[in-house]
Amino acid sequence: GFYGQYGGSYIPEILYSSQQQILHAFEEAKNDPEFLAELNKQWQQFSGRPTPLTFCANLTEHFGGAQIYLKREDLNHSGAHKMNNVIGQGLLVKRMGKKRVIAETGAGQHGIATALVAARLGLECTIYMGAKDIERQYPNVFWMKQLGATVVPVTTGAQTLRDALDEALRDWSSSHEESHYLIGTSCGCAPFPEMVAYFQSVIGNEVREQSVAQFGQFPDRLYACVGGGSNACGLFLPFLDDKEVEMVGVEAGGKGLELGEHSIRLSHNLGQPGIAQGFATMFLQDEAGQLQETHSIAAGLDYVGVSPIIAHLTEIGRIQMTYAMDDDVVAACTLLLKKEGIIPALESSHALAGAFKDAPNLPKDTKIVINLSGRGDKDIFNVAKAVQDE
Numbered sequence: 001g002f003y004g005q006y007g008g009s010y011i012p013e014i015l016y017s018s019q020q021q022i023l024h025a026f027e028e029a030k031n032d033p034e035f036l037a038e039l040n041k042q043w044q045q046f047s048g049r050p051t052p053l054t055f056c057a058n059l060t061e062h063f064g065g066a067q068i069y070l071k072r073e074d075l076n077h078s079g080a081h082k083m084n085n086v087i088g089q090g091l092l093v094k095r096m097g098k099k100r101v102i103a104e105t106g107a108g109q110h111g112i113a114t115a116l117v118a119a120r121l122g123l124e125c126t127i128y129m130g131a132k133d134i135e136r137q138y139p140n141v142f143w144m145k146q147l148g149a150t151v152v153p154v155t156t157g158a159q160t161l162r163d164a165l166d167e168a169l170r171d172w173s174s175s176h177e178e179s180h181y182l183i184g185t186s187c188g189c190a191p192f193p194e195m196v197a198y199f200q201s202v203i204g205n206e207v208r209e210q211s212v213a214q215f216g217q218f219p220d221r222l223y224a225c226v227g228g229g230s231n232a233c234g235l236f237l238p239f240l241d242d243k244e245v246e247m248v249g250v251e252a253g254g255k256g257l258e259l260g261e262h263s264i265r266l267s268h269n270l271g272q273p274g275i276a277q278g279f280a281t282m283f284l285q286d287e288a289g290q291l292q293e294t295h296s297i298a299a300g301l302d303y304v305g306v307s308p309i310i311a312h313l314t315e316i317g318r319i320q321m322t323y324a325m326d327d328d329v330v331a332a333c334t335l336l337l338k339k340e341g342i343i344p345a346l347e348s349s350h351a352l353a354g355a356f357k358d359a360p361n362l363p364k365d366t367k368i369v370i371n372l373s374g375r376g377d378k379d380i381f382n383v384a385k386a387v388q389d390e
């Protein structure tokens with residue numbers, strides 16, 4: 001479970017048995033045609049896969065450079081890519097004979113996806129969510145409760161994702177016999193990063209077929225926002241060996257480069273290697289190694305760690321990491337909805353902002369694919385406030 005110097009599993013001994021159980025269940029399921037058939041059936045019939053690869057003619061003309069395509073993970077059931085992973089892990093929970101799932105959430109997309117799948121699979125569900133995030137993503141919280149999930153407000157620390165993750169891990173430490181910790185992103189101890197990346201890879205595998213079918217080649221360049229790193233892993237990993245396909249990850253530049261104003265772990269040399277929350281990766285930490293507060297207008301990118309897979313691929317130069325500031329993110333969001341009639345999540349708008357910066361300077365025959373990881377319904381009040389402040 002190592003990716004270069006990152007990854008591994010640094011967890012309390014009491015979790016070893018559950019970790020091993022998940023590892024074996026995952027290894028077996030990956031090679032079980034029945035599991036894979038059920039997984040694809042639920043992805044198609046419950047979540048609505050395959051998601052379209054949408055050409056943006058107006059934006060392409062507007063920028064006068066690269067041809068712009070969107071991978072529409074916003075069209076998954078629940079409105080984000082999170083559903084891909086939750087269905088996968090939900091079927092694994094049934095296979096392990098467990099009755100309860102625990103999850104952390106920030107943007108609420110992972111939370112609502114977990115509550116939806118728990119309802120469908122008849123599992124008990126507890127969601128940990130920072131009190132600040134509950135406030136700024138309330139539409140998702142309302143439905144989680146209607147679905148029968150227990151939503152636990154986390155009031156420690158900055159009351160955002162990192163704190164919710166710590167609380168979820170605490171619960172799992174004492175309930176691991178009957179509960180599964182359904183992590184929402186490609187972080188945490190082995191095998192979570194690999195497992196979440198595996199389930200999310202349905203995104204890139206579909207793009208491999210759709211790009212050749214729609215424009216006769218693989219994309220020249222892929223863009224994805226990076227919070228925990230799961231939608232980026234999902235789009236990028238199926239193209240890893242196709243060296244001509246470039247990959248750009250976009251982090252949250254927030255309000256500025258002062259500690260606490262952003263969530264930039266990999267670009268701009270702002271993160272440092274560290275070990276926390278069960279794994280080794282690049283974290284935002286102070287000189288003493290204490291995890292720092294982060295900020296982003298997008299709750300889903302407001303996280304202090306990052307996938308060890310993304311950290312490693314960035315270190316070896318396979319992924320170029322950049323970042324987008326809150327203002328550019330809101331501008332990218334409103335440009336997409338005005339030009340193409342698609343309302344993106346603020347997280348996904350970071351990938352848009354990164355691509356829109358490059359598009360005008362790229363040759364006209366360049367094909368770029370941007371991962372539209374989610375829809376913007378949950379962000380109504382945040383966007384309203386941001387455009388009002390302009």
Ligand SMILES: Cc1ncc(COP(=O)(O)O)c(/C=N/[C@H](C(=O)O)[C@@H](O)C(C)C)c1O
Pocket residue numbers: 080081082104105106107108109110111161184185186225226227228229230231232299300301303345347348373374375
């Ligand atoms: C629409 C949308 N796009 C991107 C992200 C960033 O998560 P990754 O894809 O794992 O980097 C997110 C992250 N959302 C999580 C959530 O809904 O709980 C996030 O807050 C945490 C699980 C990291 C998201 O909702």
